[in-house]
Each structure stands twice: as C-alpha cells, then as structure tokens.
Amino acid sequence: MLKHCLQLPMLALMWGMLCTAAQGLTVWDDRQQPVVLAKPAQRIVSLLPSLTETVCALGQCAKLVGVDRYSNWPESVRSLPRMGGGIDPNIESIVAQKPDLVLLAGSARGIERLQSLGITVLSLEPRTHADVQRVLRTLASSLGLSQAEAEQVWRTVDAGVQAAVQSLSAQARLQRVYLEVSPAPYGASESSFIGETLLRMGVRNILPAAMGPFPQINPEWVVRAQPDVILAGDSSRQSLLQRPGWSQLRAVQQDRVCVFSQDQADVVMRAGPRMAEGARWIAQCLNRTARGVP
C-alpha cells in the first residue's frame, strides 16, 4: 500500500513534466544549449542581419519588432526600431519592445544580462552552408512553422546557388581566387560559406580551410599566392592598392579585381537566404575576368 502511495505522486510528477514538455517548444542554440519557448515567438528582436533576413525569408517579417543597426534587407525592416549592434546592444530598448525572443550572434555582448531580465535569447551564428540550413530549421521551429517550410526555403536557396555554379564558364573555373570580407584584411577561406560556394564552382581559393572560416591574413600571403582574381567589398577599395606590393599583383595589373558595391557586398558576405544572389554576383565577376574584359 505504502509503495503504491509513493508511486502515485511520482507518476503525477512525470505526467506533469511530459505535459510541460508538450506545451513548450525546445530548440537548440549554437552552443547546443536547449532554449525553451512557451509558445511560438510572436515578437522578435534580431541583432544579426543574416538572422533578420532568415526570419523574413520564412515569411515572418511582420513578427520583427526591432533589429540591429546593420540590418537593411528587406526594405520593410528599415523602418523598425534600432537596438544597437552586437557589441553594444541597447538593453533598455530591447526590453521596452517586450520581445518573446531575441536572436543574436554567439559573440554578442549582453546575452547574460538579457537572460537575467527574463528574456528568451537564441544565439545563432551561421558560417557555412550547413549552418544556414540548420538556422532555417531552428528559426522555423521557434516561429511555429513546419520543417517542410524551412526545407522549401532551403531548396530555393540551394537551387539558386547551383544555378550560379552552372553559369560559370569552363575557363572561369580555372582561376585561383582571393575573396576579402573586410579591409583589416580578413579573407574568406575554404571552410566559410563563401569558400564552400567557390568549391562548388570548382574555383580554387588561396586560403585553405585550416585557417578557419574568416582568417585575418598577412597582406604578404596574397602577394606570395598571386591569385588570378581578387574580389572585395566597397570598404576595401581605397586600401587595396596601397598595400605594399599589391599594385604589382598580376590580378591588379590585368584588372582582374571585382569590387562589389556596398549593397552587393552585404549580399555576398551574409550567410543567409540571399546566398544564391551572392553566388550570382561572384559567378558574374569570375566569368567577366575569365574573358579578360575589364
């Protein structure tokens, strides 16, 4: 009898746990920590442009109530309240928006502060194609969408990348490439999502995967490697030619340098749903330089 008396509360407890698990929604962040949401997120603050774009690609733009100062696509997010950036998130503005989910990069500041204020935080930082797919799935779950919807968006992105890959001429595939993401200079290696796109194109990257996805490089490395093509963002335009030895680079002398405009660079360098468009910009550049037409 006593045994039964003890069993009953135990059963009740387990049933209770099962019920809460069924009501709540558990997703996993980049550190493999579970993040529990009471219900699908309705008011979202995103502090990383690629995450903002992913939410919108899932058709849930209307659920964003605040973004970081760098989020600029799609057009509709430009009118949303700005909440600082990854290094200096404005805690007070975020709390004032009463979000039920805050999305940010793993390296962002203030995660603990937001959590201690009772805000659900999901840290995601896509760096590879697989990451982009995983982030799509994770965000779909937290928004209460089915995995099929996430897969559909991913298939469109992937098909777009594939189309860009196939648009490359045979001659263009023979080139060796250096792609610079910021003028510090940081480059995109083979292990970054840009590097993976280049690999799929069959183009060789002068930065090997072992250097990490976006390594800070010594300018000398590029001079030694003599890439056939240099791709860089608008922010590198000024400094590129002033680096010692760079004006003598073959790519520079034969005008095989593609400098993306600020808007194009945003597309190329964000690991998000616009990856296919970024791949198209890269392919366009490589086809042009292979033809030798400036």
Add this chain to the structure above:
Amino acid sequence: MKPRWRVLRWSLALLLLGLLGVLGGTAVGSQGVQAWWLGSPDPVVHQIIWDIRLPRSLGAWLGGALLGLAGAIAQGLFRNPLADPYLLGSASGASLGVSLYVSLLGGSVMALGWWPRLGMTGAAFAGAVLAVMLTLFLARGVQQTLRLLLAGVVVGVVLGALASLVALMSPQVMQTMQGFLLGSTAFIGWSACGLMALALGVCLCGSWALSRVLDALTLGESTALSLGVPLPQARLLLVGMLSLATGAVVAQMGLVAFVGLAAPHAVRSVVRCTHSGVLLLSALTGAALLLMADVLARSLTAPLEMPVGVLTAVLGGAYLLWRMNRLAGGRS
C-alpha cells in the same frame, strides 16, 4: 573650522549628490524619461527602472568610488600625484587577466552566472597585482618619480599588447574584448553591483585602517620607518587593495579612464586633510563623477548610447589640462 568637520560636511554633500544622481539616473535612458515616482502600471517600465536603470546607476556609483579610492591609494602610496590605476599599468594587467579568462572559457563567455563572474574578477585582480608588482620591480622601488612613471607606461603598453594578442587569436574573444575596451555600464546587473559593493567595503575599511601609513609616507620613507611603520607589509596590503579595487571595476565594466586620476586631485584642490579624509572623499568624488558621466552618456545621444569610457576620457582629460594650466600660470 576643524578639518574633521570639513571632511564630514563634504562627505555628506557628496553622498547626497550621489543619491540624487542614482535617483535621477533611474529616470534617464534610451526610452526617454520615465521616473518611478510617477508610477506606471506597465510591468515593462517597472522592469526597465528597477532591473536595468537602478543597478546600472548604482553600479556606476560603486565603480566610480572604487576607481577614486584606487587613485587616492596609488597617489599616497607612491607619493606621486600622477599615480593612477592606468599609469601604473594595473588596468592593462587587469584587462590581460580578463582576456586570458575569456579565451580559456571560449565561446561560452557571455553566459556568465555568479561564479564565472567572480572568476573574472579574480582574473582581473591577479592581472592587476602582477602589473603593479612588475612596475615596482622595473622601477626598483618608488623613490624615483620619473622611473616609476616610465616603468608604469612600459608595463601598461606591454601587457595591453599581450591582451590584444590573446584577443586576436580568436574572433569570438576579439569582439568581446573590443566592447570591453570601450568601458560601459550598460551590462551591469544586481550581481555585478553586489560584487563591487563587497570590494568597496573591503578596500575602504582596509585603506582607512592603513591611512596613517600613508600620512607617515608623505614625510618620506626614512621618516616613516623611524616612526615605527611596518612599511613592507603595509605596502603589500595597499598594493593588494589598489589591485582589488581596479580588478573589480575592470571585470564588471571594462576600461574607464581618468576617474582614478581626477578624483583625488579634485579633492586635494578643495579640502586639506589627512589621508583618512582624502581616501573617503576621493571615493565619493569618483562615484559622483562616474555616475554623472554615465547619466550624460545615456542621455546625450539618446536613443543611441555613448560608451561611458569615451566620455570620462574626454571630461577627465579636459579637467586635468585645465588644472595643469592653472598650476603653470600660478608659478609664472
């Protein structure tokens, strides 16, 4: 009027200023003016005031007090009006400690609970002690002002460079440290306040107890020794408190310049008293200074926010320049 009464009156005035600052600070932020005394039924406004602005204002006050106290201890201990947690290299040492700690913890740094936060303070403290010891060793004691300052600058630059090197190794740490270099009170919660209050209590009581040593030191080292002051032990304790104060602040809010240098100067230009008074008043002045700078940093560019470290550097620099000019003018 007796110096003791003067100190008491100034202390009360500064405490009142601090209290007003904390109260005023709860009303100012990126969301405009919302004061608790107006009352608002909205729970979010309640949360913004009690869990964000209040700990933040209190944290700025506590941090400023620690920096002011550290400055007063350093200037008394080294008999040097230019000694300050930054010029002695202890702030760079503390930031090296923090960056090593952050890189050891890797990606999970930002999920800081109570214990990791305590660990971070410990790392900053250890770094600060190391830096001050190194400065003292290189300067071969405190006798020569110039040598001490040069050693402090060298240690500061080298340890600062090492901290940058550690940060460069991993982009994750780099972003954290980048934010850290722009001292900010924006992330201070109640646990950080608790830690700083604890450190302030320890440092204030300890340095108060040793204030007679600092008084004796103003007469010169040999006089102090002939007065029967146990100099080596007292010095070690004071260095420990200086480092604890610096480490506690650096671990919670990053690098905030000039408060430690300016506060004791401001005190000495107004009140002439023994070190027990200077220590207390410097802490209270530093507290009021940083708190007011923080409220300014919040409101000047609202709804955006300026890192408070940038503001104190500009204000503190301007103040010292003005003092320097006035002193030079007086002499000529």
